[in-house]
Amino acid sequence: DAKTTQPNSMESNEEEPVHLPCNHSTISGTDYIHWYRQLPSQGPEYVIHGLTSNVNNRMASLAIAEDRKSSTLILHRATLRDAAVYYCILRDLKTSYDKVIFGPGTSLSVIP
Amino acid sequence: DGGITQSPKYLFRKEGQNVTLSCEQNLNHDAMYWYRQDPGQGLRLIYYSQIVNDFQKGDIAEGYSVSREKKESFPLTVTSAQKNPTAFYLCASSTGLANTGELFFGEGSRLTVL
Numbered sequence: 248d249a250k251t252t253q254p255n256s257m258e259s260n261e262e263e264p265v266h267l268p269c270n271h272s273t274i275s276g277t278d279y280i281h282w283y284r285q286l287p288s289q290g291p292e293y294v295i296h297g298l299t300s301n302v303n304n305r306m307a308s309l310a311i312a313e314d315r316k317s318s319t320l321i322l323h324r325a326t327l328r329d330a331a332v333y334y335c336i337l338r339d340l341k342t343s344y345d346k347v348i349f350g351p352g353t354s355l356s357v358i359p
Numbered sequence: 360d361g362g363i364t365q366s367p368k369y370l371f372r373k374e375g376q377n378v379t380l381s382c383e384q385n386l387n388h389d390a391m392y393w394y395r396q397d398p399g400q401g402l403r404l405i406y407y408s409q410i411v412n413d414f415q416k417g418d419i420a421e422g423y424s425v426s427r428e429k430k431e432s433f434p435l436t437v438t439s440a441q442k443n444p445t446a447f448y449l450c451a452s453s454t455g456l457a458n459t460g461e462l463f464f465g466e467g468s469r470l471t472v473l
Contacts (some may be wrong), residue, residue: 290464310377
């Protein structure tokens with residue numbers, strides 16, 4: 248079973264910020280939080296990842312709760328190209344075999 | 360350019376036939392993964408491999424087989440034992456423990472059983 252839970256779908260208006268939540272209440276101390284997004288008929292692409300501190304890159308920001316049991320992917324200004332399915336996953340990079348499990352993700356619709 | 364290549368992009372199969380999907384990466388990654396995706400669904404893990412000549416079953420391995428004879432190659436065979444093989448198949452590779460653990464995906468192979 249996926250170790251993360253996300254809302255099935257969300258909507259945003261174009262050029263407005265989007266906050267995509269993810270719950271991971273059973274996260275361990277060595278789990279990294281990764282976000283990917285998938286456009287229709289394509290493979291997922293990496294967006295951002297973090298461990299404890301908030302992270303920023305050119306695509307998005309990642310806000311991690313102090314207890315690490317939840318995180319939020321922030322798209323600062325949604326564009327039509329951001330319409331995709333967003334997946335939040337955990338990766339334990341301390342284990343020899345990392346069984347990477349994806350949940351259903353959040354389908355983001357962007358309204359012009 | 361470095362990347363991960365899946366082939367074929369589209370594949371049609373008659374019932375009862377085995378088919379093999381190719382996955383090749385030139386990123387020098389140790390770990391490789393196969394996922395299945397059905398319409399409107401998330402990714403489900405079929406098999407994964409951390410090193411050459413070793414692989415582990417994922418959540419839906421029944422009816423599938425893999426091999427990992429070379430670091431850069433991780434082919435998936437969909438056997439006739441797979442009852443509902445029509446799906447979108449995704450291969451991924453990943454950096455290891457010393458790096459970010461970022462997953463790199465291929466463009467996918469869409470299998471249709473006629």
